[in-house]
Amino acid sequence: MKQAVLSFLRGGGSALPGYRLALGGTLLWTGFFIVLPLCALIIRPWQDGVGAMVAATHDTRMFAALWTSFSSAFVAALLNVPLGLLLAWALVRGDLPGRKVADALIDLPLALPTAVSGITLATLYGPQGWLGAPLAKLGLVLAYSRTGIVLALMFVGLPFVVRTVEPVLKNLPRDMEEAAVLLGARPWQVVTRVVIAPLLPALVTGFGLAFARGVGEYGSVIFIAGNQPFKSEIAPLLIVVRLQEFDYAGATAIALILLLTSLLALVLVSLVRRRLSVWGEQR
Amino acid sequence: MRKYSLWVLTWGLIVLVLLMPPAVVVAEALKNGLAPALASLSDPDGLAAIWLTLEVTVVSVVANTIFGVLAAWVLTKYRFPGRSALLVLVELPLSISPVVSGLVWLLLFGAQGWWGPALEQAGIHIAFAVPGIMLATIFVTLPYVVRTLVPLMEQQGRDAEEAAMLAGAGFWNILWRVTLPGARVALFSGILLTTARAMGEFGAVSVVSGHIPGMTETMPLHIESLYNGYQTVAAFSMAALLAGMAMMAVLLRSAPEWLARWREKQA
Numbered sequence: 195m196k197q198a199v200l201s202f203l204r205g206g207g208s209a210l211p212g213y214r215l216a217l218g219g220t221l222l223w224t225g226f227f228i229v230l231p232l233c234a235l236i237i238r239p240w241q242d243g244v245g246a247m248v249a250a251t252h253d254t255r256m257f258a259a260l261w262t263s264f265s266s267a268f269v270a271a272l273l274n275v276p277l278g279l280l281l282a283w284a285l286v287r288g289d290l291p292g293r294k295v296a297d298a299l300i301d302l303p304l305a306l307p308t309a310v311s312g313i314t315l316a317t318l319y320g321p322q323g324w325l326g327a328p329l330a331k332l333g334l335v336l337a338y339s340r341t342g343i344v345l346a347l348m349f350v351g352l353p354f355v356v357r358t359v360e361p362v363l364k365n366l367p368r369d370m371e372e373a374a375v376l377l378g379a380r381p382w383q384v385v386t387r388v389v390i391a392p393l394l395p396a397l398v399t400g401f402g403l404a405f406a407r408g409v410g411e412y413g414s415v416i417f418i419a420g421n422q423p424f425k426s427e428i429a430p431l432l433i434v435v436r437l438q439e440f441d442y443a444g445a446t447a448i449a450l451i452l453l454l455t456s457l458l459a460l461v462l463v464s465l466v467r468r469r470l471s472v473w474g475e476q477r
Numbered sequence: 478m479r480k481y482s483l484w485v486l487t488w489g490l491i492v493l494v495l496l497m498p499p500a501v502v503v504a505e506a507l508k509n510g511l512a513p514a515l516a517s518l519s520d521p522d523g524l525a526a527i528w529l530t531l532e533v534t535v536v537s538v539v540a541n542t543i544f545g546v547l548a549a550w551v552l553t554k555y556r557f558p559g560r561s562a563l564l565v566l567v568e569l570p571l572s573i574s575p576v577v578s579g580l581v582w583l584l585l586f587g588a589q590g591w592w593g594p595a596l597e598q599a600g601i602h603i604a605f606a607v608p609g610i611m612l613a614t615i616f617v618t619l620p621y622v623v624r625t626l627v628p629l630m631e632q633q634g635r636d637a638e639e640a641a642m643l644a645g646a647g648f649w650n651i652l653w654r655v656t657l658p659g660a661r662v663a664l665f666s667g668i669l670l671t672t673a674r675a676m677g678e679f680g681a682v683s684v685v686s687g688h689i690p691g692m693t694e695t696m697p698l699h700i701e702s703l704y705n706g707y708q709t710v711a712a713f714s715m716a717a718l719l720a721g722m723a724m725m726a727v728l729l730r731s732a733p734e735w736l737a738r739w740r741e742k743q744a
Contacts, residue, residue: 198558202559206555206557208554208555208635209639210554210642210651211642212649215648216648219544219548220544223548224567227612228570228616228619229566230585231584232581234584281487288487290487296487299496303495304727305673305720305724306498306499306720307677307720308575308677309697309701310720311498313701313713315498317501317505318497318498323501325493325497349494352494410572410575411574412576412679417704430574433580437583442587442589446580449574449580456573456574457572
């Protein structure tokens with residue numbers, strides 16, 4: 195114990211100057227900007243009394259909103275797995291014409307400010323939109339419903355899957371698939387055993403990152419969601435609604451649940467990834 | 478044959494999912510021609526929003542760059558107990574919902590927050606004012622510089638720094654003359670990512686801003702109120718400007734690469 199403290203104070207034996215200054219600055223900064231807000235988030239709801247907190251968690255509208263957020267994020271992340279795999283495959287192995295342009299476009303959802311994605315997707319899939327109008331004629335209504343939420347979350351989450359699969363795919367030897375074919379594997383066996391199996395950890399990670407992002411997503415969703423309580427109201431929006439009603443306990447209860455879920459998702463993903471990484475070439 | 482169907486499928490997906498949204502932004506902004514789009518940008522509330530966004534972006538970028546360099550230095554040049562916990566802590570804002578990132582500042586500085594009432598009495602306004610917007614934006618963009626610097630500086634090790642130290646250089650000299658020149662490209666990339674994210678932050682800022690047009694509305698918030706007020710052309714013009722700025726920042730990250738290639742051609 196004493197040794198750990200000494201090592202912490204001295205920078206673990208490195209003789210480079212500036213350790214205490216840089217560590218002090220870092221601790222002050224993370225203390226004020228990260229630890230303090232998180233403490234407030236964890237402690238503040240209980241200050242209105244345990245009763246208020248218990249009441250806040252007995253809110254059916256909150257459960258509906260959480261369910262909407264979780265289920266939509268789950269479905270969107272799941273749908274993004276095959277799409278992301280396809281895009282990563284085409285980029286790495288497909289000799290895709292215009293590969294560089296395609297590659298730059300993959301990051302677009304990350305670069306586009308969420309409010310811009312929000313109003314744009316609502317317009318695009320809305321009843322008069324380029325995609326919304328023809329689909330509405332076919333009887334498919336996309337905007338202002340759960341479907342709209344899933345579409346927006348798919349847009350936002352797609353880069354996460356592509357970008358986690360791509361580097362792993364690049365490192366896979368190309369001739370493995372040929373070897374499998376020569377050894378008499380059927381096409382579906384090649385896909386499931388030789389292609390998907392080594393990519394599984396990356397696919398799970400991509401899924402988890404997209405899910406964690408989707409659960410908390412706000413700006414790109416609220417314009418297309420419809421925002422009807424119990425139907426198409428996402429949890430982050432309900433936090434905003436509760437704050438407008440000055441119900442801090444209610445808002446913070448939802449915030450805590452969201453925070454814990456996305457952290458849990460990330461921890462689970464790293465556990466699953468470790469179990470699945472047959473090839474040991476993960477970070 | 479199979480190859481062509483893969484190409485068609487991929488490009489179809491890219492056009493449909495990724496290329497359509499920016500096309501919609503431009504098409505909606507220019508629906509009535511260029512003049513109304515430009516006019517809507519120079520409206521006083523619009524100009525105030527652009528100005529506020531620039532202010533908040535500069536403050537967050539400067540603050541997080543200074544902190545990011547210090548944190549990356551500590552995290553890569555020393556091995557101390559608690560190092561990995563610090564690394565996790567610094568990346569935490571990435572996995573927090575934007576709305577929650579705004580909410581935490583209200584819990585501290587809001588009317589019902591821990592210090593809000595006392596500060597309010599002293600005449601210091603943080604929640605529903607510009608300082609709150611800055612706090613929320615700094616929180617959201619805190620990880621980017623550290624995240625881009627750490628892997629590179631880790632890889633560089635500390636031999637050069639130790640040599641400089643033995644030659645008698647102090648901390649600032651080593652940081653400024655030895656470490657940072659080697660990490661220039663990564664630092665540049667981290668700063669640009671911070672910039673892009675700071676300009677576009679919506680959820681966190683929306684919670685702490687109070688939405689006062691001309692006062693506490695940043696560009697994303699102004700886009701929201703224009704859109705909800707059915708001023709579609711104005712909303713999409715502002716959106717086109719904001720998206721253009723953010724995408725420019727993201728694309729500029731490859732500038733050092735272009736420059737190096739251009740120099741190679743010249744030589």
